[in-house]
Amino acid sequence: MTRLAAWLGVALVAALVFWLLAPVLAPFVVAAVMAYVLHPLVLRLESFAGVRLPRALAVLLVEILAILALLGVLLLLVPILVREWPLLQQQLPVLLDRLGDAVNPLLTQLGLNVSLDLRDLKTQLVAYLSANREDWWAPLMSSLKLGGSAALAFMGYVVLVPVALFYLLHDWTRMVNAVIELVPPAWRGSFDGFMQESDSVLGEYLRGQLLVMLALAVFYAVGLRLFGLDLALPIGVFTGLAVFVPYLGFGLGLVLALLAGLLQFASAQAVVMVAVVFGLGQLIESFVLTPRLVGERIGLHPLSVILALMAFGQVLGFVGVLIALPASAVLLVALRRLRVRYLQSDLYQKSGSGDAGQGPDPA
Structure with a gap:
């Protein structure tokens, strides 16, 4: 019982530390999950076609492939944005006009003396969408300054995750063996x-x-x-x-x-x-x-x-x-x-046998 209490205490302390340091540990958790998924590929690549590749080279190739796959998914958004931006400039005023034409009669039927006037909003949106790159670059940079913590957190992920992933993949077997050695032989x-x-x-x-x-x-x-x-x-x-x-x-x-x-x-x-x-x-x-x-x-x-x-x-x-x-x-x-x-413990077995041995109460 003392040993179990000690292990439970260690587990609670580890969980508390993990919870308190969650924002700091998050990039390393992401890298660890990716390392677990990609490590079998590293092992196969090390002995690919009977050629023994250096561990560092195999890790580097696998990490490059993973990054390219992730970028490929993100690049699917490029044709969407390239096509939708000019369409947004053309169709947004029409959509706003149709919205006003559809909502205003509905408001009148409901007995509301309110008129939805979207002219000012349409003018501002069209001006914003038609702005030159120099016009929106300054507001973008100022917003990044205001949200500096979020920008730094994102940059932390971009830098820390690939670096941590490389070292985790390179030393994965050694780290797993080190953890196993800490387990009591029994x-x-x-x-x-x-x-x-x-x-x-x-x-x-x-x-x-x-x-x-x-x-x-x-x-x-x-x-x-x-x-x-x-x-x-x-x-x-x-x-x-x-x-x-x-x-x-x-x-x-x-x-x-x-x-x-x-x-x-x-x-x-x-x-x-x-x-x-x-x-x-x-x-x-x-x-x-x-x-x-x-x-x-x-x-x-x-x-x-x-x-x-x-x-x-x-x-x-x-x-x-x-x-x-x-x-x-x-x-x-x-x-x-x-x-x-x-189910195999004495607590369950003895409780079950004790209840079964009592039988029904006499009438």
């Missing part, structure tokens, strides 16, 4: 079994999530294209790949599709398109793809997923949302093992 068997099971569950999660992302990328691209959206391919692929970040990726894709549809169609067709494609996509993801390709693999109930996202997001913010499901999968493995231990 616990080594249970620890190894727990780590192997966790690794298996995380592998299933990653493979399932990748299948979900690819399936949704195809679905959104084809669905938006069937409605005639010109930017169906980049928006659909970006939305499908961005669902790796729960809710945020879906929401961003929805906003991009709605904006592109409004600017291209300038009618209610855009709203219908987004409602049908994204509504059906969310249903397919929630009730078909994620339960079958991810949930069944790791055994997480949908309510557990929502709770995990909220809890980790509260503690670690955006990074917490990223690691919520993998961390919950590992926690699920621990809970399974605790349940087995409890």
Whole structure:
């Protein structure tokens, strides 16, 4: 009992330190998650085609590939922005006029003596969208100065994550062995079994999530294209790949599709398109793809997923949302093992046998 209390105390202290230093540790947590995912690729690349590559070179190549893949996803936004900016300049005044024509009669029918006058707003927006680069550069820089902490935090991620990822990938095996050496020999068997099971569950999660992302990328691209959206391919692929970040990726894709549809169609067709494609996509993801390709693999109930996202997001913010499901999968493995231990314990066995031996009370 004393030993258990000591370990619980150590765990509580570690959790408290982690919670207090969460903003500082966040880039290293991101790098650690990426290192766990990319380390098997480093091992394969080291012995690729029978040629033994130096560890540092293999790590560098893998990190460059990962960065290029991430940039490729972000570059899907370039054709969207390049096409939508001039359309925004052309269509925004028309959309505002239509909004005023639709809302004012409705306000009159409701008995409200209010008139929606969007002329000033339209003039300001058109002037802003038509401004030269020199005109908006100064306000942008001043806003960056006002939000300096956010800008520094972003730069910290940009610099720290790649550097930490390189060292973690380079020394991953040595660091894992150092952690294993700290485990008491009497616990080594249970620890190894727990780590192997966790690794298996995380592998299933990653493979399932990748299948979900690819399936949704195809679905959104084809669905938006069937409605005639010109930017169906980049928006659909970006939305499908961005669902790796729960809710945020879906929401961003929805906003991009709605904006592109409004600017291209300038009618209610855009709203219908987004409602049908994204509504059906969310249903397919929630009730078909994620339960079958991810949930069944790791055994997480949908309510557990929502709770995990909220809890980790509260503690670690955006990074917490990223690691919520993998961390919950590992926690699920621990809970399974605790349940087995409890069912095999004297507390459960003796309580059950004692209750069974008493029998019914005499009448």
